[in-house]
Amino acid sequence: MTWPASIQEIIEEFQEIEDQFERLEVLMDFSSEVDELPVEDWNESNLVRGCQSIAHIEVEIRDETVWMKAAADAKMVQGLQGILSIAVNGSPPQSVLELTPAFAEEAGILVSLTPSRSNGFRTMFDMVQNRVKEAIK
Amino acid sequence: MTWPASIQEIIEEFQEIEDQFERLEVLMDFSSEVDELPVEDWNESNLVRGCQSIAHIEVEIRDETVWMKAAADAKMVQGLQGILSIAVNGSPPQSVLELTPAFAEEAGILVSLTPSRSNGFRTMFDMVQNRVKEAIK
Amino acid sequence: MGDFMKEDFPIFSREINGRPLVYLDNAATTQKPACVIDAMSEYYSSSNANVHRAVHTLAGEATEGYEECRKLLKSRYNCDFAVITSGTTEAINLAARAWGEYNLKAGDAVVLTEMEHHSDIVPWQMLAERIAVELRFVPVEEGKLDMDALEVALEGAKLVCVVHTSNVLGVRNPVEEIIAMSKKVGARVLIDAAQAVPHELIDFKELGADFLAFSAHKMCGPTGIGALLISEDAFSEMEPFMGGGDMIETVTLEGSTYQSNEHKFEAGTPRIAEGFGWAAALEWISGIDLESHHSRLLKIARGVSTQLSERGMTVYSTLNPQDAAVVSFTHPTIHPEDFARLLDAQGIAVRTGHHCAQPLMDKLGVNGTIRASFYLYNDDSDAEIFLAGIDRVLEAMT
Amino acid sequence: MGDFMKEDFPIFSREINGRPLVYLDNAATTQKPACVIDAMSEYYSSSNANVHRAVHTLAGEATEGYEECRKLLKSRYNCDFAVITSGTTEAINLAARAWGEYNLKAGDAVVLTEMEHHSDIVPWQMLAERIAVELRFVPVEEGKLDMDALEVALEGAKLVCVVHTSNVLGVRNPVEEIIAMSKKVGARVLIDAAQAVPHELIDFKELGADFLAFSAHKMCGPTGIGALLISEDAFSEMEPFMGGGDMIETVTLEGSTYQSNEHKFEAGTPRIAEGFGWAAALEWISGIDLESHHSRLLKIARGVSTQLSERGMTVYSTLNPQDAAVVSFTHPTIHPEDFARLLDAQGIAVRTGHHCAQPLMDKLGVNGTIRASFYLYNDDSDAEIFLAGIDRVLEAMT
Numbered sequence A, B: 001m002t003w004p005a006s007i008q009e010i011i012e013e014f015q016e017i018e019d020q021f022e023r024l025e026v027l028m029d030f031s032s033e034v035d036e037l038p039v040e041d042w043n044e045s046n047l048v049r050g051c052q053s054i055a056h057i058e059v060e061i062r063d064e065t066v067w068m069k070a071a072a073d074a075k076m077v078q079g080l081q082g083i084l085s086i087a088v089n090g091s092p093p094q095s096v097l098e099l100t101p102a103f104a105e106e107a108g109i110l111v112s113l114t115p116s117r118s119n120g121f122r123t124m125f126d127m128v129q130n131r132v133k134e135a136i137k
Numbered sequence C, D: 001m002g003d004f005m006k007e008d009f010p011i012f013s014r015e016i017n018g019r020p021l022v023y024l025d026n027a028a029t030t031q032k033p034a035c036v037i038d039a040m041s042e043y044y045s046s047s048n049a050n051v052h053r054a055v056h057t058l059a060g061e062a063t064e065g066y067e068e069c070r071k072l073l074k075s076r077y078n079c080d081f082a083v084i085t086s087g088t089t090e091a092i093n094l095a096a097r098a099w100g101e102y103n104l105k106a107g108d109a110v111v112l113t114e115m116e117h118h119s120d121i122v123p124w125q126m127l128a129e130r131i132a133v134e135l136r137f138v139p140v141e142e143g144k145l146d147m148d149a150l151e152v153a154l155e156g157a158k159l160v161c162v163v164h165t166s167n168v169l170g171v172r173n174p175v176e177e178i179i180a181m182s183k184k185v186g187a188r189v190l191i192d193a194a195q196a197v198p199h200e201l202i203d204f205k206e207l208g209a210d211f212l213a214f215s216a217h218k219m220c221g222p223t224g225i226g227a228l229l230i231s232e233d234a235f236s237e238m239e240p241f242m243g244g245g246d247m248i249e250t251v252t253l254e255g256s257t258y259q260s261n262e263h264k265f266e267a268g269t270p271r272i273a274e275g276f277g278w279a280a281a282l283e284w285i286s287g288i289d290l291e292s293h294h295s296r297l298l299k300i301a302r303g304v305s306t307q308l309s310e311r312g313m314t315v316y317s318t319l320n321p322q323d324a325a326v327v328s329f330t331h332p333t334i335h336p337e338d339f340a341r342l343l344d345a346q347g348i349a350v351r352t353g354h355h356c357a358q359p360l361m362d363k364l365g366v367n368g369t370i371r372a373s374f375y376l377y378n379d380d381s382d383a384e385i386f387l388a389g390i391d392r393v394l395e396a397m398t
């Protein structure tokens, strides 16, 4: 599978890391990549369901490109949101819909994409795609 | 442990048998040793509880010796009753109370005396002793 | 075929009373292939942890493995909701409590049959005691459900509970027809598939039932685990059965809210190792051609049945084309228990008694039967040994 | 001591993220010694059969082994009635249905505490919905039950349900005193002993409770099995919970009668392999000096607690002399989930979240905690690795 350049770069960055602790540190660094959804905008409709920590995501289409704002109380979850932001922000809706979440596994960011082990990533990824679908309908 | 002569004889008879099928045949032969309780005397009070087949036992003290009548629909259960009859019939109550059911295991008649594997023997043995206890009270 | 397969099952290296084990008690429980036994040992030896809300690695692996079992159930049986229970019995009790108690009221009719296992009778009798539903039993005539009587019983029925395949007779009921008839009167349908899933692949949605209950241990899986498959409609009508553990969304002193998926019905630490074991069994069985085994085993059972009849036994199983390979019989004079012990002395395991189906026994007019039930690993040689064993018993006893 | 014992547990040869496993999630579930894992494999490999009404050899062995588990429970805990369930949660639900529903009526008071696990709250809330009993929650103040409030709550109470040892805090409640107070007002008492039996030997009759619920998997036994110990008085007041299988004496279309012993409450094929596994665990643990381990582990936990406090963590566990070695804590800024994942990256397994005790979390004013819980095989070196792991997290995050 080939990935957009921005993701390919992330994959390579992660693949170079051997120690799991360091990998998580790098993951947390990505939390700053998120366009933060202010706490006052957190609501039921942008809540990520089935996530253990509190996480919110809002998706909009600006100038025919996708833009997500997000926030989470756990830093790693926000890190995953950051990576997701890099993958989708500024992309046309169609290419967002063509993405698959497998890169997170490939990069070793997550051991597995099953709901129980993806730390909410799978849920957040699906949520973003669903919101994009709704928005372009 | 030493056993009364009548039981010792049975133990030896069984110990000589190597094949389980033959052992069960011999066991069934003992069913004829029972002083049979006629069907019309079968009732709730002489019913052996917790036995899979239908079995009845009545115990009385005659001339200061124990006498049991019994019957069962399964021949092996009646065989066990026959062996029990040999062990107790004509014995003074006190020696019946001193008996333990372990000889059945020792002889290889039963693999185990646990309720689930003794084919009702344990239950019947206890019942006979309890009835003797009640009778001499 | 069966012989070749025996190599997968460690128990067949066991001898009973000096003879190789001939296991014909499969309707009670089946044996387990090494892959199932190993999956559980493996879990305990390298991934053991409690599931859900899992952050550490072991807990993640445990959750993933346990949920894999559910995933396999859903895909193999084509259903949207698979609640994991401790077995068929708990599955039916769950339906009776979580659905029955909230969707039936006094006077509502529940249709059962005389062929049911106790596990599909007693929960409904208990429900009837609590909320006074009316139980209607469809009679069995010559080993078959009386379909005319069913038609009559269905009038105004709210729920129909039928055993797919009888554990006593092996009879496979015309469940497709029964479900169609039941749906016509708007009744929900529960199928006791404990003896069905081991023998045929069921497509739950195509079948159209609302509940399908079965146990892992009768299909080469572990003890202590089973499932209730539930239709979307029925699922939406259910309230929790047991409380506690992870079935909640929130708990306060004032009250609790519940999860919306299957977890709502799985209170407490689930059967984790059992889930790993069952997943392995489901994978193993997916590699088996059940249909061809079914005809092979049915042929063996028919042969056995003919031989038993010729030797003076009464055989109750009809062994029609779709029936399971179960031969229930009695001898005119030999007590079933004596019979079974004399077979056991020759290494042959059969079951005797009422097989948890006393009403059917009453109907057959017997206290119990001797039952030889065949499964995947049984073969012609097992049947031969069994018949030779029978002959030795007859010789000794008559 | 712990280190030596690790050899008995195959999982400790496992590495997590390249580090030897340091398992501190014992309050969720404990690891299993080889003898327990082997007992189950052995059962499946050589004695697997369905139990009760058993005539053939395998069925006899299976029944004997399963009933051996009950026998061990009765002798170890000194009780007359041990019903085998799928775990603590089912045990409490069983008490709520089989006793509660038949012995409580609208308006009757049931006393609980804020320290209860969801499994000892939700079944009673569900009962309250069905029959309108009144639930009274005894508050927790500074990690302890408010005994004055208990005194008040007991007035007219019919049932008192208390957790023996808290899974969140490790607090061991003064159950002897609570039982004495409850008995004085004539209430029946249920003790949730899920976290108690792993740490101390309970004499059920001496304790004087009516119900004692616990799970095998928290005391080195398998998943999917647990028990409810029941006093003679309470046992005589109970009606069946689930129906089916061997819990009956007779079944007719008109109605059923039930067994008089524990089987009455064990519907369906029981947890047979699990019974073999638990029996092995009970035998294994009977060779362990729980008391000396308890003081050893408590000392370790106290050391850890001190170190955590010094590093700025809030520790909720009080670690009084009888408490279990459980350290629940939070960090002022680091999210518990991040914390736990960073520990996991170093091979250290801890649990985070509400630990199925949301009311207690509300009382503590937190969403969740990080919990390190110690068991028999843990040792000083585990504590050192844990603290070093904590330091690395703090370094990275602050």
Ligand SMILES: Cc1ncc(COP(=O)(O)O)c(C=O)c1O
Pocket: C245, C267, C268, C269, C270, D027, D028, D086, D087, D088, D089, D090, D117, D119, D120, D163, D165, D166, D167, D192, D194, D195, D215, D226, D356
């Ligand atoms: C105090 C307490 N009660 C009840 C339970 C529930 O036990 P189980 O999940 O094994 O049913 C637990 C375990 O999580 C517990 O710690």
Ligand SMILES: Cc1ncc(COP(=O)(O)O)c(C=O)c1O
Pocket: C027, C028, C086, C087, C088, C089, C090, C117, C119, C120, C163, C165, C166, C167, C192, C194, C195, C215, C226, C356, D245, D267, D268, D269, D270
């Ligand atoms: C037809 C049928 N229904 C229900 C059951 C009960 O299954 P379990 O004992 O696994 O709960 C059985 C098994 O004995 C069965 O054969």
